[in-house]
Amino acid sequence: MSSPGTSRWEVPLAERMRPKTLDEFTGQGHLLGSGAPLRKLLDAGRTPSCILYGPPGVGKTTLVRLMASETGRDILEINAVSAKVSELRDLVAEASNLKAMRAGHAAIAFVDEIYHFNKSQQNALLPSVEKGDLILVGTTTENPWFEINKTLLSRMVVFQLSPLSEDDLAALLKRALADRERGLGNLEIEAEEKALRRIAAMAGGDARQALTRLEFIAASVGARGGALLTEEGVLSALPLAAVRFDKASEDHFAVVSALIKSIRGSDPDAALYWLARLLAGGENLRFICRRLLISAAEDVGLADPNALPVTAAAVQAVEMTGMPEARIILAEAVIYLAAAPKSNSAYLAVDSASKAIEKGDLQEVPFHLRPDGSGYIYPHDDPRHWVPQQYMDRQRRFYFPGTLGMEGEMASRLRKFWRRFSEGGDS
Incomplete structure (x- = not known):
């Protein structure tokens, strides 16, 4: 635990209090509680090749060491960033010797932040993992399904660890x-x-x-x-709480997702909380602004067409002010978006049109709409500023108006022009 001659009080409390047995381990009951899957394996003396995925400070490294001690296995630690292929081959050889000496009991090869492994490093270990010459256990704070090579991932079990309650x-x-x-x-x-x-x-x-x-x-x-x-x-x-948020981590995407989903769900309090989390974590203001602009168009949409210009104005104001004042401007935009009526009709409409084109619905431009064509009727010449006229070679329906806010008025106007916007209409 400490070097010779070093007072144990020089060792940090967190290190001194590392659990020595599974019964001392705090949290992760879904993995280590009575009857939980990993606990049952360890009690039976078995350890799978696995990845322990979770945020810092939840016991990943401690659990690896307990997995070794509880099952009576040697543990060989390697650094995913600096390990050379030659060093990994030496480790494989050492693991093979240990297995022979321990009557077939394979050693654990422990790799911290395993997502740093490159292809050459993986190739050096994969055959030994497949044959059972060693048990590969990696820890990571990054989502393994995004960050780790699928070839390696397919040979391992992923156990997700949660923040402690x-x-x-x-x-x-x-x-x-x-x-x-x-x-x-x-x-x-x-x-x-x-x-x-x-x-x-x-x-x-x-x-x-x-x-x-x-x-x-x-x-x-x-x-x-x-x-x-x-x-x-x-x-x-200790006036400041620890903010579990890292712009480069999975939490970054989780918090952003929570902000947008809270806006979409019309909960301004939740949206403000997640905005504050992003700001406390030092999130790039332009990134937040881009997401709010998208939400204004995708989630509020035509139910309140003012949402997009209001958000765009907020974005410009944020650019001109910066923090800390920008937080007030962003809060105003977030509250407006969360409280606004919602419609995703524009999002669905453009996706529907795009899918039609992808499937080969490639229409010719009607002759009267071409620059060199004839027969086009100018709508503004009519007192209604509208005339019955064909604008597609074959009529298709992509836009289905919502009923909330200003979009309801738009739908009513369109029903007067086109039968397809009336129930059962087709033209």
């Missing part, structure tokens, strides 16, 4: 505060339940973050000669 984190913090061997028990500091809950809530599901925060604030209390950890003390020492 507030209850799990609070229990972990309480245990760390009381543990005299590995934790902070020798400080003899008591903690209000609300204080531990506050630290847990601020950690964003990350056990490492929660323990790091506890260690810092407990040391602060101890340095002042105090013996009680209060919620007020937590808030004054």
Whole structure:
């Protein structure tokens, strides 16, 4: 755990509190609870080649090491970024020797952030994985179905780990505060339940973050000669919560998706929350603006044609102001879009027309509509500013108006012009 001559107190609390057994492991009950699939395999002494996928601080590395210790296997660790093919071949040879020495018990080859593996690295390990000469276990914070080569993925099981719940984190913090061997028990500091809950809530599901925060604030209390950890003390020492969001990670796409779906579902409070999460994570303002413009056209659409110009004006204002004022402008646009009536008729219409063309519906331009044609009737010459006239060689129907907002009025006007916009109409 620590180098010779190094005080154990120099080792971070999160490292000291790493679980030594599966029963100490916090969270992930869907994988390790009684009767859960991975737990049953480990209890039977079996370990599959697998990928542990989840955000930081949820126990991926700890679980790999427990998988080895619980099943009595050697563990060989390799770095996905720096490992050379020659080093991987040496690892394969070592794993083969260990298997022979352990009466057929294969070693675990542990690869952290396995998505960094390139094709040559994969090719060096795949035959050994297929033959069972080693058990490949990788961890990743990136979505393996997007980031990992399908050839490798097809030979492994993916186990997804979730952020820890507030209850799990609070229990972990309480245990760390009381543990005299590995934790902070020798400080003899008591903690209000609300204080531990506050630290847990601020950690964003990350056990490492929660323990790091506890260690810092407990040391602060101890340095002042105090013996009680209060919620007020937590808030004054640690005013900012850990935002689980990374522009390059899967969370980035999840939060953006939540924003757009909240707008589409007409929930301004949820939409504002996810906007704030994006801003707190340092999301590029232009990216947010592009998504709002798309939502204005796709989700609000013709039910409120003002949504697009309102959003476009917000985008221009954001460009001129920047943060922190841009957050107010974006909030106004998000509230407008979420509260507006909704219609995706334009989105469906253009997709329908595109699919017709893809299927070979390639019509000739009617002669009277060509620049060199004749017979075209100018609609503005009629008092109605409309005349019955054919605009396609073969009539097709792509646009089906919604009934909300201004689109209902548009539909009513179109019904006066074309029978196909009336129920059962075809022209």
